[in-house]
Amino acid sequence: MLFLLCLPAALIVPSFPSHDTTARSVFANKALAVVSNHKIVQSNPYTEWFATGEADMDQARNLVKQFSVFSNLFLLAQLNKVINAPTLEEMREGKEILANEIGVVFKPKNKRSTDLAGSFDPSIVSTTGTVEGGVYSNRAAHFEWLCEVGKSIGLEFESLGKRRHGSASTLHFCDNLYEIYGSDDLSVSLGASFAIEHWANAGFWDDLVAGFEKLNKRQGPGVVLKDGSVSHTSPLGFWRFHQVLEAQHAEHTMDELEEAYAAGRITDEAKFEEAANAMLDACAVFWEGLDAERKGEQYELAQADAKFGI
Numbered sequence: 608m609l610f611l612l613c614l615p616a617a618l619i620v621p622s623f624p625s626h627d628t629t630a631r632s633v634f635a636n637k638a639l640a641v642v643s644n645h646k647i648v649q650s651n652p653y654t655e656w657f658a659t660g661e662a663d664m665d666q667a668r669n670l671v672k673q674f675s676v677f678s679n680l681f682l683l684a685q686l687n688k689v690i691n692a693p694t695l696e697e698m699r700e701g702k703e704i705l706a707n708e709i710g711v712v713f714k715p716k717n718k719r720s721t722d723l724a725g726s727f728d729p730s731i732v733s734t735t736g737t738v739e740g741g742v743y744s745n746r747a748a749h750f751e752w753l754c755e756v757g758k759s760i761g762l763e764f765e766s767l768g769k770r771r772h773g774s775a776s777t778l779h780f781c782d783n784l785y786e787i788y789g790s791d792d793l794s795v796s797l798g799a800s801f802a803i804e805h806w807a808n809a810g811f812w813d814d815l816v817a818g819f820e821k822l823n824k825r826q827g828p829g830v831v832l833k834d835g836s837v838s839h840t841s842p843l844g845f846w847r848f849h850q851v852l853e854a855q856h857a858e859h860t861m862d863e864l865e866e867a868y869a870a871g872r873i874t875d876e877a878k879f880e881e882a883a884n885a886m887l888d889a890c891a892v893f894w895e896g897l898d899a900e901r902k903g904e905q906y907e908l909a910q911a912d913a914k915f916g917i
Contacts (some may be wrong), residue, residue: 634868634876635861638798641880642805647891653898654814660821664760664839666901667822670815671757672767673777673897678750679768680781682708687789688796693872703738710748711738752845759841775908776896783889787882794875797867798882804860806890812850819843 631639642648656662657670685705692698707713713736745751750768757767766772773781788799823840873879892908899906 631861632865632868634873635864637876638801638864638879638883639805639861642802642883642887645802645884645887645891647887647894648805648809651809651811651814651894653894653901654811654818656898656901657818658814658821660818660824662818662822662901667819667839667841668757668760668762669900670897671753671760671762672772673774673893675750675753675757675767676770676773676777677781677893678753680770680773681784684781684784684789687785691789691791691796693793706738706741708749710745710751711741711743712747713738714741749845749848752842752848755842756845760839774896774900774906776892776899776906779896779908780889780893783886787886787889790882792878793872794878795882797864797873798879799886801860801864801879802883802886803890806887807849807853808860811894812846812853816843816846816850819846 662670682705685701685708689698689701689705692701715736754764754767757763770778770781784799787795788803790796790799819841820843823843867873896906896908
């Protein structure tokens with residue numbers, strides 16, 4: 608999943624976050640402190656556990672199933688963001704993300720469209736460039752990459768990606784994405800986007816890659832293990848693609864926030880902060896639900912006052 612504030616995809620280049628706060632505005636430093644100190648950015652107990660490689664087959668299946676619901680329903684949130692874009696340029700930037708999600712490969716500046724034909728493996732497709740002049744393929748859709756992961760562990764298409772497959776915690780997260788990330792109030796949507804960027808860069812992709820790498824090193828595939836599950840080998844492309852992609856966004860996130868603030872697009876700082884926290888709270892619910900399920904516990908979704916129209 609891609610969560611850019613406003614940076615055109617053609618300008619995305621590999622980079623690492625800067626920790627120098629001297630040149631930032633007071634608002635940007637406060638916004639960074641708010642999201643950096645949120646519990647789900649600080650620590651994610653579920654993915655930290657998954658990274659150990661201790662998951663059994665049922666636990667791996669549940670992760671993939673719930674992630675597939677998130678992946679598919681994110682399309683609705685991104686479309687909502689496109690529809691509510693305040694300018695034509697931002698609508699186009701939102702469509703870059705949406706088009707890549709559904710199967711348009713990013714085209715780097717130094718490549719011709721014909722060079723991209725057949726290059727739909729998530730392990731080798733470009734994470735930089737633009738969908739303008741890119742090539743569409745069903746096989747390049749992010750959800751189809753996830754379907755390949757599901758198939759490797761015994762989950763067919765019919766068991767993935769539908770709203771009915773989502774747990775209460777997963778649907779809570781997806782519904783909040785639609786309402787907050789896709790809001791037509793810029794202070795709200797930019798707060799959510801900023802928060803989501805930091806969540807995506809908080810290391811959970813690294814944990815998921817590490818976990819699946821360890822699962823793939825078990826004896827087999829097709830061998831019954833001591834825990835009664837059958838070993839498997841899953842494709843890692845979906846996880847690695849997003850691991851690389853999100854790592855590239857880190858430095859640009861602060862620049863995008865400063866630009867939005869300087870341009871007067873954030874008119875309500877309190878609402879921006881509230882939306883950022885609400886979005887991260889919803890992210891936390893998604894992972895807490897998975898953590899409870901893997902422990903065999905019942906996850907109680909707290910009832911909160913309605914915000915942002917939810």
